[in-house]
Amino acid sequence: MRADFFLNGPLKTLGIGLMTACSILATAAQAEPQHAIAMYGDPALPPDFVSLPYVNPDAPIGGTLVDGNTGGFDSLNPFIVRGTPPWQLRFLTHESLMYRSQDEPFTVYGLLAESVETGPNRDWVEFTLRPEAHFSDGSPVTAQDVIWSYETLGTDGNARYLGLWSSIDTIEQTGPRKVRLTFKTDNRELALVAGLLPILKKAQWQDKDFTKSGLTEIPVGSAPYVVDSFVAGRNVVLKRDPDYWGKDLPVRRGTNNIDTIRIEFYGDQNVLFEAFKAGNISFIREFNAEKWARDYDFPAVQRGDIIQTEIPSQRPSGITGFVMNTRRAPFDDIRVRDALIHAFNFEYINETITGGRQPRITSYFSHSELGMRAGPATGRVKELLEPYAAELPEGALEGYALPQGDGSARNRRNLAAAANELEAAGWTVTNGKRVNAAGQPLRFDILLRQGDQQNQSIIDIYLKALERLGIDARVTTVDDAQYTMRVQDFDFDMTDIRRQFSLSPGNEQRLYWGTATADEPGSRNLMGIRSPAADAMIDAMLQSRSTEDFTAAVRALDRILTTGRYVIPIFLFDTGRIAHVKDLTWSGKVPIYGDGVNFMPETWYFAGD
Template sequence: MTILRRVRKTAKAALLSSFSGLLILAGPALAEPSYGIAMYGKPALPPDFTALPYANPDAPQGGTLVTGDTGTFDSLNPFVQKGTPPWQLRFLTHESLMIRNYDEPFSLYGLLASSVETDPDRHWVEYTLNPKAKFSDGSPVTVEDVIWSYRELGTEGNARYAGLWSQIDKIEQTGPGKVRITFKGDNRELALIAGLTPILKKAQWQGKDFANAGLDDIPIGSAPYVISSYTAGRNVVLKRNPDYWGKDLPVRRGTDNFDTIRIEFYGDQGVLFEAFKAGELSFLREFNAEKWQRDYDFPAVQDGRIVKSEIPTERPSGMTGFVMNTRRAPFNDIRVRDAMMLAFNFEYINGTITGGRQPRITSYFSHSTLGMRPGPATGRVKDLLAPFADSLPPGALDGYTLPEGDGSARNRANLRRAAQELEQAGWVVGSDGVRRNGEGRPLSFDILLRQGDRQDQSIIDIYQDALKRLGITTTITLVDDAQYAMRTQDFDFDMTDFRRELSLSPGNEQRLYWGSQSADLPGSRNLMGLKSPAADAMIDAMLSSRSLEDFTAATRALDRVLTAGRYVIPVFLFDKGRIAHKADLKYPAHIPLYGDGVYFLPDVWWQAPSAP
């Protein structure tokens, strides 16, 4: 998936990183069932809260929201490995036992479950189902459905569910409407993570192959929206269920305000933008600051029919860039990866692509208190990293910063340094100008991109020129959505675009992103193939932290290992959401801590009624 496609999806959805919480002091033990649970301390909202702080409980309901995706889809089941579904479905059509408040780092409140209980050490968690909870077909949500969903998703579903399932010792019914999950190890976050697994209807899948469901096998959910129609590869129409069971829940008041949400698919971002200008779409998220300033001055903006809104965020930068596959040569050599970082002339690329308006990501958790600090590691961070000193990438302990160019197109100083790194790695330029190793093999690699993202291609065009001057041959392979998904799931690439959204509450998902155990698991999100004992240990330290100080130190230490490892060439920092939208679309004045995402648009937006 292209860089901007990944950012769009994560900005819209705040994908997998939003599913974890600060592994910090858990506060008073829950002695009895509670309306909510926090990773540390108590939930910020009181037991009698009436709505989420960023929702307008008096928002009018009605109207149609039309959103656009690029590419296509060949599945309407977002819970399995097979196929490419519209990314929005798993957030709009299905529910979990608990739901997040995106105005806190990590707290959950009852949704399909009316209460939650756990022991002081959080070795188990028990949920009590809301007796009113129903699927969209009117059938009740049962404990049997819950147990089946955890087991089926964990064994036959998308790889993102396997991690939790592998840490569950047993799941059982403990009473009427009660289900208890007991965990294998000491991992306090699991009591929260478990509450976010989507619940499906078991009876629908009896006698069917869940993992290989066809396009017309649409999973039944319990959420406010259901799929009412679709045209294969072109659009999907969601309708708000008038009989939705949970419309009066505090976590649902002021949310899901549109009667209809239609997802239209376009060949590429350029076509999508023209469709928005022509009034075919209700809104568009823009991720290029230069384009935001330059291209959003068309007539509908000038006369007020389109409004430009900027949405602040306090989440970490995450990582956006181009990832190198360390499972294969030449990127299994950190000296080659370092040369690739040096050859990437960000300052010139930024000036060309965004007019220099967007800053650069400097580390995985930059733009937040969890990010690594400049200079040598000190204090608790140094103590955590010290046992791995001999195996750490250069700069992890002493300090590492991304190379900076002089702003010129030639970038001579950094290219000289890159050439030195390559020569030390055994790649030497011959008389024909081609860089080869001792066996005579040319230094070449392929860059896998998805069709339709012109910005990715523009970035790579500039990058290729620099690599050519180093004697490196590169090719670009453009593929459609389905081929891209298949190739990245099989790790069949040298370099490709990359996006990992990270939260203020990183936890178990870090094992999926960078853990050694996930490096060779097909479909894993560890695209770079990282196998680092130091990274594994820092993740373990995060998961076992009992204080804010220890947690922050472990996260900063992990940030050092990842950044100094030179696995991803970072690009633009998306420090705010930019949404152009029709003037009749409104949103609350209170912006959630995490900024923009599906929990914001479309969840709490509404369409203002037309004047009589």
């Protein structure tokens, strides 16, 4: 019998009482504290697991690891909008209620929280803190610290935290060590995402401005490392906390094995590489397959003092390339964006830059089951897209593939197609210059970081093609601080973009492509996409109850993003490449997500003799 019978009939009062009682009984029967929670199905590891499957649980402790960054830093607070902090601090000095396994699509295990409890519809989640959890200064992590962190980061923190906070209806302390969050929307992922927010110490920020901490205040965390010292703009030294509270937890055993991590800053990538060759840095990640094969034959490699390690990954391709800001003309016209994609001679660029060793990203979720399939949309994907047919970009329903060149430098066919698109958009050639009806030239700026040699080399080739089309494109290079500020303020025409995705994409997709974040300073929606269809596909992802529906929703979103022609895609980074000193090693067990901040240096260690 339907519930609305009771609500509209003579037994209204009795019906409400019965439904309330049934709801309470159902919640009590299905909601039990657990050691972990998975997006779909059950966690792979049982409550009594000893360590993560990809670590060495008996790894030795000790040693000093020297990491290298380019540019500089003017803040030690990685959680606020303004400032350029060493990016590693977010992962090394602070931790969250739950820990995400790198060997499952999306499963979180207890970290600061000893258990997690949620209702059958996951419209609420409750965490119970471990009694032994404490900050690096010895003070306990309390429910009030958790509540303050969620509210402060959601209102004054980086835009990446806004989506979660705006989805929380209530957050309250429900016991001495319990915090419950109730959500506003039907979004099954929120129960997991809520467990991954960094937790800060509330008392530290009383009578202080959290948003302007800069170098004057170092946020106190509960993670294995603390900031020991720093020289502004030059280096930051992190020490392993000898009193770290969680060293014996299953999710921590065999991780964070290095005593000292020193982050050194260099002017650009070339200087950093020379420092590595000279033995001043312990490891370096290489993203260029050609350079990996060509430039790692220096004496330390020949002697065996430096080892080259490749780490495969099963994650989706994500999107890497050059993003166009649709908030500005002429990139608000999809025909112009399509023309610029045609003008990008990937095959020739790839051969020149990487020796043809790295395949191209073909869509946002390519290289995985989540990626859009060739040809017209079918089945559930088609059903999801059809209600938005009138607004969808060309190719979303019919099928789309990136233009391919013939490998030559001239790229005649694709340049001709680009010229036709520009003509259709009202940009004609007069005296060798591409102009609109008002005689204004087609001109734009490409923003790059100083020292970004690979992207600079790519753009140098691209500029020649644009010049042949009569387009006046120029490059502006700025330091890291200026780059960060300009990107946060969307002060660019075109710039580089890299977004990595998991095998369980979710709420972060709103931050990347959601209409609500399009004009939010600091958001990661760099292209400024405002698409009800994309918003609907993200909703469908988050509300799905099966892997089949979830996969269909992601594939539909992939079609919208790819055919929107917002990004000129470049290389697929499907293999992690780490060159490192010979004593720095790992378990040899590769998690499904391959290399990343939760793999290297977190699970690595110095083997010694």
